[in-house]
Amino acid sequence: MEEHVGQIWHRIITRAAATGYPQATVELKEVSKTVGVLFRALGGDGGLRIEATTAAAHGARRNWLQRIAGTHKQVELCWRDGEVLRLPAQINLFPERAINRDLYLWLAALAAGKVDDTLPWFQLNQQLTKKTLLNFPGLQPRYQRLVESLLTLRPDLTRLPQDEAAAERAIQQALRHPGTVGELPQAKRPHQPVLLWLHPSPPINTSNLVHDDEPITQQPSKKNQTVEDKRRRRGERTEMPDGKKGLLAFRLESLFTLAEYVKVDRCTDEEEESDAAKNALDDMDTVSVARDNKPAATSLRFDLDLPAPDYDDTPLGEGILLPEWDYKRQQLRPDYCCLQTMQATSAIPVELPSHLKRVAHRLRRQFEALTPKxxxxxxxxxxxxxxxxxxxxxxxxxxxxxxxxxxxxxxxxGSRDLACLLLADLSLSTDAWFNNKARVIEVIRDSLFLFAESLSATGDQFAIYGFSSRHRSHVRFNTIKTFKQSYNAAVRGRILMIKPGYYTRMGAAIRHASTLLSQQKVSQPLLLLLTDGKPNDLDQYEGRYGVEDTRMALHEARKLGLQPFCVTIDEKASDYLPHIFGTNNYVVIRNPSELPRELPRLYARLTH
Structure with missing residues (x-):
């Protein structure tokens, strides 16, 4: 009975302390595309992803209802780093949806500006605001509405202590007339967060930091796994706890990171359910990571070893040295990657699989109509x-x-003066299952079969290659069919032998494929990339580094006169493919089982 009464009281007091307007809530996923377009159109970094931020404690004064309810301790603020623009997951600050939406757009416009980052937070945001309004006068009415609405929610100056009132007065003056206030007066308590400005002390992105004395390890990527929470947490490095402090015994759990196999001390009860663990994470303001000083023999290292030569594909010639783009240095690293062309050793000539014969016959008849009369x-x-x-x-x-x-x-x-090179992603993620029906690699295999059957009916020049990678020193480039080879049972045998490989170093594979395709003297060279995820590898190729290198490789391909196009089954491709390929140079196949039939039809539309 006491517990029931307590739950009722909690709901009542929490509802009474609430200040938002749930009926006017605008979520980031509703406006992410609009925000992204605006951010890049106003000069923001085109390589930044748009993702949700996380709440951080602000320490400002709360009213008595909020203190009783234990709410309003944290706030979600906008910030950016070299890879991501972070915005609140949802905004219901104002009673009108239009104003809440305007706040998203204003924050994106503010984050797109560039000023002196060495300035203090208070002056920096004023300069950003002033510069944004000067460069884009059309935002002025929207900003004034936001300021007027926000000032009604700011603390009453007459009810604040003298030092806090001075700080609040300076903030309100800076909001009304940005650039007119020099310094923020000091106060004993922190001021209320300014939701129209960027984060005063954003978390530091340490995801790409790898120490020289730490082994590089990584969990195999699962590109089809659903991620429920993308909010970023504040992190810090600390010393490994000795287990002697605290009243409760803790459980050492395990996490994979880019650096090592680490243990997490939550200092909480034993919790076996993932939901309970997620709730514990939600309650943390800071996630602390400590290095384990145990001998290396007790650490778990996960890597993918290459198979023995007797069981591996046959190398074709010496390795090819290729450059790679370093977006941080804004220059190409010459001879940075080694690409090895390979061919299946044990492939034997085969007929077309029986489950594809009916579809292949129909596609051949359709493609014969493309042959010039x-x-x-x-x-x-x-x-x-x-x-x-x-x-x-x-x-x-x-x-x-x-x-x-x-x-x-x-x-x-007549003749169709075109050539197509199909480059298939054969990384480890293609070993995943979808809908518990088939593996991705099986869908790719069927797609290659039907693609080759269709193009053989038109007489078009085409080649098929696959790729995967393991570090920059070993980029595997599997030869399935060259331009000079005819489509026959031997090619079908090599298609049948494709299997999941390692990682996805797209840049090197695209550069070599571009060289092969540019050697075909045709008026319409088409580079078709078939993939199930974004670029990644064991080293720094994960994240934006790989995205920017792939984008540069495609830019080099266009300079050669090639027409790149991407076909993907990655549901999250819209987060990064527009930046890599452009808005009209890719297509997402939502249902992977439809890929074998859709790929030939897509080729027909591209070459019509």
Whole structure:
């Protein structure tokens, strides 16, 4: 009974202390595309992802209801780093949805500005605001509405102590007239968060920090795994606890990171359910990570070893050294990657799998219609018949024009002056299952079969390669069909032998594929990339580094006159593919089982 009464009291007091407007809530996922377009259009870094931030304790004064309810201790503020623009997961600060949406757009516009980052937070945000309004006057009415609405929620100056009132007065003046206040007066208590400004002390991104004395390890990527919570936590490094402090015994649990196999001390009861562990994480303001000083023999290292030569594919020639783009240095690293071309050793000629024969027959009939029909070519220097029109015109103009004319015509077929290179991602993630029905690698295999069957009916030039990687020193480039080879049972055997490889170093694979495709002297060279996720590898290629290198490789391909296009089954591809390929140069297949049928049809549309 006491517990029931306590729950009722908690709901009542929490509802009474609430200050938001749930009916006017605007979530980040509703406006993420609009925010991203605005951010980049106003000069923001095009490589930044748009993701949700996390709440942080602010320490400002709360009213008595909020103190009783234990709420309003934290606030979500906007900030950015070299890879991500962080915005609140939802905003219900104002009673009107339009104003809450305007706050998202204003924060994106503010974060797109560039000023002196060495300035104090108070002056920095004023300069950002002033510069944004000066460069984009159309935002002025929106900003004024936001300021007027926000000031009604700010503390009453008459009820604050003298020092806090001075600080609050300076903040309100800076909001009304940005750039007119020099310094923020000091106060004993922190001021209320300014929700129209960027985070005063954003968390430091340590995800890419790897220490020289720590082994590089990584859990195999699971690109199809659903991630429920993308909010970023504040992190810190601390000493390993000795287990002697605290009243409760704790359980040492395990996490995979880029650096090592670490243990997490939550100082809480034994909790076996993942939901309980997630709730414990939600209650933490700071996630502390400590290094375990145990001998290396007790640490777990996870890596992917290459198979023995007797069981591996056959290398074709020596390795090829290729450059890689370092976006931090803004320069190419020459001869930084080693690409090894390979071919399946144990592949034997096979027929088309029986479950694909019916679909392949229908696709071949459709693609035969793309083959140019035989027509009369007139005005030729040589041919099977006299071109009467050209001959009569020649006779009529004989006295005036002495130029030689083509007086013959020939009946022959036309030709499609194009070539396509299909580059398939064969990384470890293709070993995953979807809908508990089939593996991704099986869908890719069927797609390659139907793609080759369709193009063989048109007579178009095409080649098929696969790729995966293990560090920059070993980028595997699997040869399935070259431009010079005809599609036959041997090629089908190599398609049947493809299997999940390692990681996804796209840049090197795209550069080599571009070189092969550019050697085909055609007017329409198409580079078609088939993948199930974003670039990654064991080293720094994870994250934005890999994205920027892939983007640069595609830019180099376009300079060669190639037409790159991406086909993916990654549901989160819209977060990064527009930056890599451009908005109109990729397509997402929502249902992976439809890929084998959709890939040939997509090719037909691209080459129509």
């Amino acid at each position: 035989r027509i009369w070519h007139k005005g030729q220097q040589d041919g099977s018949e006299i071109d009467l029109d050209a001959y009569l015109l020649h006779v009529a103009e004989r006295g005036r024009v002495n130029a030689e004319r083509g007086l013959y015509r020939d009946f022959r077929g």
